Amino acid sequence: MKGYFRKRGKVWSYTVDIGKDPLTGKRRQKTKGGFRTKKDAERDCADFISSFNKGSAIIQKDITIKEFMKFFIARSELKLKPSTFYKQMNVFNKHIVPRIGHIKLQEFTKHHAQEFINQLLEKELSPTYIAHICRLARIFFEFALKDDRIVRNPFSDVITPRTKKRSYNVWSVEQLQTFLATAKEWNQHYYTLYILAAHTGMRIGEVLGLRWRDVDFENKRISVNQSVYYKEREFVFSDLKTSNSFRMIAVDDVLVKQLKRHKSRQIEGRLAEPFETDYDLVFCRKNGRPLHPEAVRGSFNRMIVRANVPKIRLHDLRHTHATILLKMRENPKIVSERLGHSTVVRTLDTYSHVLPDMQEEAVSKFSDLMNRKFSS
Structure with missing residues (x-):
């Protein structure tokens, strides 16, 4: 791997060919400019190549959320129970992809994430269901983070509506x-x-x-x-x-x-x-x-x-x-x-x-036992 240097006007830039994207098959390059001298460009290029080879470089990739979702879905299908996978894909296809699928993965910020949640609130979905949608979105972006596609999970600091502990209706x-x-x-x-x-x-x-x-x-x-x-x-x-x-x-x-x-x-x-x-x-x-x-x-x-x-x-x-x-x-x-x-x-x-009913009975039994002991 080596860099190619070019002077545009008074500044230098470099381009590094880093191979094909395994997901899209497209050629991947890292380009950076604005250097006053060729030596400055060469120094920064060397640092980048070193970081990339160590696995610490985050590569900007021109890929949308919808495109990367295909990669995520393929991995998820191998890990999840079929019925769970099917239900989760319904959420992605119904709520996530239509609203944010067109945005570039690298350009999606926490502000986009918060706006996405606000849109869900306008749809009058229940707080519990919105929390479920956000949880799946967070899992998706966490996957992108681990795959070195992004530097931060945009859903890590969003504000979601308060959910209530679910109560069940049962018969006597x-x-x-x-x-x-x-x-x-x-x-x-x-x-x-x-x-x-x-x-x-x-x-x-x-x-x-x-x-x-x-x-x-x-x-x-x-x-x-x-x-x-x-x-x-x-x-x-x-x-x-x-x-x-x-x-x-x-x-x-x-x-x-x-x-x-x-x-x-x-x-x-x-x-x-x-x-x-x-x-x-x-x-x-x-x-x-x-x-x-x-x-x-x-x-x-x-x-x-x-x-x-x-x-x-x-x-x-x-x-x-x-x-x-x-x-x-x-x-x-x-x-x-x-x-x-x-x-x-x-x-x-x-x-x-x-x-609560069980605790009341337990307290009553304990009290009866203690009273019998002291009264005897």
Whole structure:
């Protein structure tokens, strides 16, 4: 690597050819001018070449955020769970690329970043969702920083709207019983799905991806091994969220009996109308393909109206399961294992709304114990 020197008017400049950009394939050069003498240019050029060879030089590259995003996406797809990658790409394509994709990567500053956030606020997006978008943008620019494309992450010092700790809407035991009784009367197929979700705390993708081979009737256990999600109208079976998501869940006799009934009905239906493709799914369409989550949510919402119980999300059956267990004073470690959380801390933080009642009972028990000791 060497420099090429040129005099323009009264000042000197140098140009160093540093090879092709691995992302764009374009020729890369470093040019700098304004030197009074050729020796000054040669000295600065030598310093640059030395820094570049040591890996400390930041090279200005004529590349837009959208262009560099392709490189980032290719790397992300190798690291992320498919469903997570798909959701993140939706955020990039919907909110990030349309607004800032045309700006040169090197020219994007913290002022651009703050203006980007202000634009999101004007769209009246929720503070939590804006924080999520900013987190992904920060990850993208951190990747650019590590790749020596920029010298500073422009999202490191931005001001984001204050987010509130999320609270979940859950049913009481009585409300859950009312809902399940109504579902059992009106739709046995979806009733089995609802009772499974409510009695295990499984995620909806895990429920829809459950196979009969993962149901152990004899030992009354369910193995959670895969999930299903839809991408561009096509379903995809995928690995679970984390290593802790692969788990064994103990189930009760009521659920076991209902699953056996459900399997018998499924076998009878297949004799009348065989599956086009058999994925061994516990819940599926008449042709054997997985149920679509939106169809399940639609049925769930209609059943809520029939049951005349407070409206919650389908995913809140998972939160209802955990909340009921914790209110029953079940060991948080057991609840965490059933949910597939990475740590007990995650479980306690998510369901901290249950803790005040638990603390009150603990104080009452401690007080009773101490009073009995001193009164004896």
